[in-house]
Amino acid sequence: MTAWLSFVAVGVLASLGAALLRVWRGPGRADRMMGAQLAGTSGVAVLMLLAPVEGWAALDVALTLSLFGALAAVGFVKAVSADGGGDPEEDDEGIVEPPPAGGASDG
C-alpha cells in the first residue's frame, strides 16, 4: 500500500510540475493563477495520499493549506486589480481605472 500511495503521489507531483510550466509560460496572469491553483490542489492531494503513510496529522496540514490556498487566491485577485483593493466583478464605472500595463503582467 505504501508503495502504491507513493506512486500515486509521484504521479500527482508530476502533474503539479506540468502545471508549473503553465505558471512559467503564462502568457496572461490568469494562466499563472490557474497554474498555481492546480499546484495547490495537487499539494493537498499529495498530503492526503501521505496521511495513511506518515500519520493522519498530515490532514491538518492539508486543511491549513486549503484555507490558505483560498486566502492566496483572494490575494491574487486583489493584487492584479487596478488599485490593489478591487474586485474583478465590479463595474468599471468610476472606481476601476484600466489596469496599468507592465509589472503585474509580463507575458
Added chain:
Amino acid sequence: MTLALDATLCGLIVAVALATVLGRGVFRAIVFFIVYGLLLSVAWVRLGAVDVALAEAAIGAGLTGVLFLAAVGKLARTGAEAEPAPGRPHLPAALACAGLTGALAWAWFALPEPERPGSDLAAALPRAGVENPVTAVLLNFRAWDTLLESIVLLAALVGLWLLARDEDWHDRLGLPQHVRPGGVMESFGRLLPPVGVLVGIYLVYIGADRPGGAFQGGTVLAAVGLVAALAGLIRTPRVTGHLWRAAMVVGPLVFLAAGVAGAALGAGFLTLPEPIAGGAIFAIEIALASSIAVTLAFLVIGPPERGHRR
C-alpha cells in the same frame, strides 16, 4: 518508491526556487514563491515534522505569499511597479553561490554523528505539562526564545506602522478594499470565516498533544480576519484603536507575567511548576494565539493609507 517520491519533491522544490529567482517579472516570481512554500510544507511532512509543516503552510506559504501579493498591488498603486532592468549576468556571483552550496553539501557529509540532547529532552518531557514535544520545547524548555519571538512580531509591527506617511497616520490600516455587493468575492468572504475560526481554535486546542499550537492556530485566525477585510466585510481599524493595541500585547504580556510570577514565587524566571504547567501553557497559548492573530493580520494589511474616505 518513497525515495522516488522524495527525489521528485526535492527536484520540484529546487526547480521552483530557480524559477522564482530567474524568471522575469515580479508577479511571476511571487506565484512561484507561493508554490514553493506549498511544496516545502509537503517536504516537512516527509521529514516527520508536522508541526513545522503546519507553520510553513500557514506562515511560509500562506501569509508570506499574501504579503508579497499585497505588496505587488500597493506598488502598482504607487506607479513604481515597473521592474528595474535586470542586472548584468553575474557569472562570478553564480560561481560564488555554487561554492556556498558546495560548502554546505560538504559540511553535511563531514558532520559527525551527533550526541543529541534527545535523551535529555525525552527525560524532561514528562515534567513539561504537555505531550507534544515541540510544544514542550516552544512553551516550556525554550520559553525565553518564544517570548522574544512574540516580541519580534510586535517590533516588526511598530516599525511597519512608522512607515506610514504623517498625513495618513489617522487613517485606517492598509488599502481600502471594495467588492461588488452580493458578488462572488463577498459571498466567499461570508462563507470562509466561520470554518476558519473553527480550524484556528482547533489547531490551538490540539497543540498540547498533537501537532499544532498558538503560532499555527493564530495564523489561521489572522487569515480569517484578512479574508473578511479583503472581501470588504469588515473595515480595518486605525492605529489609535486602543482595544486592538491591547490585543496585540496581551499574549506577550501574559507570557511575561507568568515568567515574573515564577520568579516572584521563588520558582525562577519563566518556570512553570510541574502540577500547573499544563494549565499555564494552555492559558499562555490562548493569549499568545490572540495576539499573534491580530499582529500577523496587521503585518499583512500594512500601515495606514489614505483613500478610505473615498
Added chain:
Amino acid sequence: MGDLATYAFTGIGLVFFAAGSAGLLRFPDVFSRLHALTKADNLGLGFIALGTSFQAGSWRDVALLALIWGLMLLAAATVSQLIARDALRERDGE
C-alpha cells in the same frame, strides 16, 4: 476490500489530475483551459480523498477529508469565477 477501493479510487484520481494538467498545457486559450482545469482537478482530488478514506482509522479523519475537499471546491468555484472575470478584463483592457 478496503485496500482494493483505495487502489482503484486513487488511481482514477491520478488519471483526472493527469488529464487536468494536459488540458492546462495543451488547450489553446485561457477560457477553455479554465474550463478543463476546474472540473478535472477537483474531481481528481475528490477521488483521492475517497480512496484515502478507506485507509482512515476513525470517522474524524473521514470527516476531515470531506471538509478539505469541500473547502477546495468552494475556493475553486470562487477563484475560477474571479480569474475568468480578470482574464476578460485583461483581454479587453490591454
Added chain:
Amino acid sequence: MSALVAVLVLPLAGALATVALPGRAARIAASTAIAATLAAALALAAWVAARGVPRLEIGGWAPPVGIAVEADGLAAAMIVMTATVMAAAGLSARHMLAPGAAGARAAFGFWPLMLLLWAALNAVFVSRDLFNLYVGIELLSLAAIGLVAIEGKAAALAAAMRYMIFALAGSLLYLAGVVLVYAAHGALDAGLLTDRTPARTDGLALALMTVGLMAKTALFPFHVWLPPAHGGAPAPASAMLSALVPKASFVILLRLWFDVMPDQATEGALALMAALGTAAVIWGGLAALVQERLKLIVAYSTVAQIGYLFLVFPLAGGASAEMPWAAGAWNGAVFLALSHGLAKAAMFLAVGQWMAARGGDRLEDLRGIATAMPMTAFAFALSSITLVGLPPSGGFTAKYLIMTSAFAAGQWGWALVMAGGGLLAAAYLYRPVAVIFARAEVPDSPLPSRGRQVVPLILAGAAVALGIASAAPFDLLSTGRPQAAGEGL
C-alpha cells in the same frame, strides 16, 4: 539574581506598555521603565562586582534542554553603559520627539522601539545560547531599522532599506553557522560547546557566523550602510544606533572567538580580522575628513572606531591567548567599546541640540555655536578627546592597553594602526571643533534649557571618568573573563 531578571524584563514590560497605552500614559510608562531599568543595571553591576557571575537557567531547565543566561563582567559593563546611553537618549527624546515637535507618528513609535532595542541588547549581552542570540539580534535589527526609518523621508527610507539588506544577510549567515553547530554537536549552549569534541565543520560554522556578525557590526567592507543610516535618524536614535547596536554583534564575536570556539582561531583568520579593522580605521578616518555634515563626520568616525575593536583578535586570540599580554588587549578592546559608546552618544546628542537651534548640521551652520551653547560644545570637545585617545580619557586608557600589548607581543604593526588612527581622528575632529569654537556673529535662536544641555556633558564626562577611575571597571571586567584572556601583564 533578581537584577538579572529585571534588566531583561523591565524594558520588555515598558515596551508593551508604550504600545498599549495612549499618548501621555505611554510617555510616563516609558520614563518609568527607563528609570527602573537603569537602576536594575546598576544593581546588577554591583551584584556582579561583589559576588561574581550570576547564572540563570531559564524555566529551571539546564542546557541542553533549556537556555542559560549569565551576566559576566563584560555583560554587566555593557549593560551599564547601555543603560547610561539609553537614559540620556530618553531624556533628550522627551523634547525632540514630543508629539508637538515630531508629529503623532514618530511620538508613538520612538518609545516602544527604544525599549525593544534596549531589551534586545540586554538579552544579547547575557545570553549563552547561540540560537537565542539569533532571536536577540533579529529583534535588535528590526527595532534599529524602525528607528532609522522614523524620519520618513526618501533618504531615510533608502538608508533603512540598505541597512535592512545588510542586517538580514548578516543574520542569515549567522544562522547558517548556528545550524551547522547544532547539526554537528546537538547543542547550542556556549558552555557545552566549549567542551565539545571539535568537528571538521566547526571552521566553516565559525567563518559563517563571523562574516554575518561583521556585516552587522559594519566592519569594513560591510560599512556602507552605516553612515547614511546613523546620519539620517533623529539625534537620540542616532546616539543609540551608533553607540550601542554595533556593540551587540561585537560582543557575540568576542564570545565566539574567545569562549565558544577558541580552538578554531588560526593565525591567518585573526590577522585577517585585524587587517579589515585596519582598513576600517583608515577608510572611516579619510571619509570623515571630507564630510561637510557634522552628523556624517560623527557617523564615519564610528566606522573607524569599530575598526580598532578588531585589533583584539590577533593580540588576545590564537597563540596569544596563553600569553601575558592577552588580558591587556582584551580589556583594552572592551574599554574602547565602552568609552566609544559614551562619547559617541554624547556627540550625537550635542549635534542634535545644535541642529534644533540652527536648522542644519552643515559645518557652516554651526560656526560659533560654542558661544551660545558652551556646555554642549564642551561635551563635544571632551568626547573628541576620548575618540582621539588623549589622556586622561577612557579612550586613552583603552588605546594604551592595546598598544602595550601589541608591543609586548612583538606585533608592532597593530600599535602603528592605533597611533595612525589617533592622528586621523585628531584631523577629522579638529575641523568641527575649530568651527564650533570659532568667533562668529551668533544668530539669535531659541536655546534648549540648561537641564537638557547638560545631558551630553554627563555622557562625555563619564567617558573621561572611565580613564581617570579605571580601577573599578577593570575589576568588573575581570569577573568571569574567558580563560583565554585570564592573566594580566
Added chain:
Amino acid sequence: MTGPTLYALTGAALVGIGVFGLISARHLLRRVVAFNLIGSGLFVFLGAAGARGGAADPLPQALIITGIVVALSASALAVGLVVAHARASGRPALPEEDEEA
C-alpha cells in the same frame, strides 16, 4: 542516498539559489523573496539534520518554527519599507543600483 541526505542537499541548493537571487536582483521585492529562500533552505538543512537516525528531533523543529515566525516579521517590515521607499522615490530599487533613473 537516504532521505535526510536528499533534503539536506536540497537545503544547501536553496541557500545558494537564494543568495544568487539576493545578489542579482534589483527589484527590492525580489530581494525580500530571496531572503526567504535562503532562510527556508537553512531550515530544511537543519530539519534534515534533526531527522537523522529515525525519529525526528523536536528541538530543531521548535527552532525552525521560531525561525519561520521571525522570517515573516522581517519580511513584513521589509515589504513595508519597499512600498514606502517606492512611494517616496518612485522606484522599487535602491538609488545607487537603479540604472534607469
